[in-house]
Structures are given as structure tokens and as C-alpha cells.
Amino acid sequence: MEPSTRRILLGRVHGAFGVRGELKLESFTDPPNAIFRYQPWILRDAQGRERELSGARGRLTAKGIVATFPDVADRDAADALRGTEVWAPRSALPPPKPGEYYxxxxxxxxxxxxxxxxxxxxxxxxxxxxxxxxxxxxxxxxxxxxxxxxxxxxxxxxxxxxxxxxxxxx
Missing domain, CATH: 2.30.30.240 (PRC-barrel domain)
Incomplete structure (x- = not known):
């Protein structure tokens, strides 16, 4: 993959959180809530289908990240995203510090x-x-x-x- 089209896996949806469409989101960023800085995201489901998402918000809790996506309004819709990967273009991330690498x-x-x-x-x-x-x-x-x-x-x-x-x- 060309450097201009490379992507970074930022996280993964683990399922629904509550009944209002919130999601449990595993973040691979440091700190974990930095994941929200790198939008728009490319969401990739288990079948390999992809779509772009902007406007995700979230909060850090004792149990991890709880997120809201603009188009997810109930528990069923949130749970349907279980296993979805959250990707961002490599170009959306800041350059690594000296001696560090993506x-x-x-x-x-x-x-x-x-x-x-x-x-x-x-x-x-x-x-x-x-x-x-x-x-x-x-x-x-x-x-x-x-x-x-x-x-x-x-x-x-x-x-x-x-x-x-x-x-x-x-």
C-alpha cells in the first residue's frame, strides 16, 4: 500500500453500552480518548464493508471509552456494530517523535x-x-x-x- 493511502487501526467497537445507542469502544491510541482527534474515521465491518464516519464523540470511563456515533440511536443499532474496526488515514496522525515509529x-x-x-x-x-x-x-x-x-x-x-x-x- 502506498504511503499516501496507508491506514492506522485506531480501535474496535465491542458492542452496545446501555440502551440509548452508546457503544463500548476499545482505543489503541495513547491516551485512549485521543482516538476522537483523528476523524473522519473509516469503519470496516467483519465482511470488509467500509464507510466514513465523522462526528463521533465519547468519554473515558472507569470501564473504558463510551462513544456515540451520529447515526446510532438505539441498543440494537449499537450492538450491530460489534467488531467494527475504526481506521484513519496515516496522514491524519501527527509525525512520530524522534526514535518512534508507527x-x-x-x-x-x-x-x-x-x-x-x-x-x-x-x-x-x-x-x-x-x-x-x-x-x-x-x-x-x-x-x-x-x-x-x-x-x-x-x-x-x-x-x-x-x-x-x-x-x-x-
Whole structure:
């Protein structure tokens, strides 16, 4: 995907909250209520259908984010959105601070080890709770802990390369 069309997954709808059409919303932003800054959103349901949404509002509660969407007026409509993903264009987010990266910016970069062995390209990243993991797909899939500088030695956006300290046989 071209950088201009890349998207960031900001959150996910977990279902209805109460009977007035409010929704339980899981936010992947920090802080969680920052999700509302990056509208309009692209909502993607489980079948892959997408629509744009503007005007969502919400509040942070002890149990997470409670949101209202302009076109959701009752519990049934809110519950119908369960599992819907909330996306935003990468361009809607502020630039990362020095030494920080949006995962989507790493996707597609070549991955090589210190000896120059090509591991393919960054397919995606995920969190295990203990640490993040970079998945490189080439002749096979490799899962490399995203720990700098232990395993991820450098990220060179100009040349499109992530250098890792990783055994090609592992």
C-alpha cells in the first residue's frame, strides 16, 4: 500500500453500552480518548464493508471509552456494530517523535541481518504483552522481537531497510 493511502487501526467497537445507542469502544491510541482527534474515521465491518464516519464523540470511563456515533440511536443499532474496526488515514496522525515509529510506516521495508542476509520484507508487527514482534516474510516467515538495539539494530527509512541482529537459521 502506498504511503499516501496507508491506514492506522485506531480501535474496535465491542458492542452496545446501555440502551440509548452508546457503544463500548476499545482505543489503541495513547491516551485512549485521543482516538476522537483523528476523524473522519473509516469503519470496516467483519465482511470488509467500509464507510466514513465523522462526528463521533465519547468519554473515558472507569470501564473504558463510551462513544456515540451520529447515526446510532438505539441498543440494537449499537450492538450491530460489534467488531467494527475504526481506521484513519496515516496522514491524519501527527509525525512520530524522534526514535518512534508507527508500525504501518515499517510495513514493506526490507529486512536484512548484520551479515546482509535478506529476510524479505516487514509484513506486520504485533504485541505479545512482553514485547512487540516484527514479522519478516521472505522465503519463509521470521518473527523477530522488536527490541532495540538488541535485535532491531537500525531502521533506515531513506533506503527502506531494517537491519536486525538475527540468525538466518532461526
Amino acid at each position: 508500525w504501518v510506516d515499517l510495513e514493506g521495508l526490507r529486512v536484512v541481518n548484520r551479515e546482509g542476509v535478506d529476510f524479505g520484507r516487514v509484513s506486520y508487527l504485533f504485541s505479545t504483552g512482553a514485547n512487540d514482534v516484527l514479522v519478516a516474510e521472505g522465503e519463509r516467515e521470521r518473527m523477530i522481537p522488536f527490541l532495540q538495539p538488541d535485535y532491531v539494530v537500525s531502521i533506515d527509512f531513506d533506503n527502506g531497510v531494517v537491519t536486525v541482529d538475527w540468525d538466518p537459521e532461526f
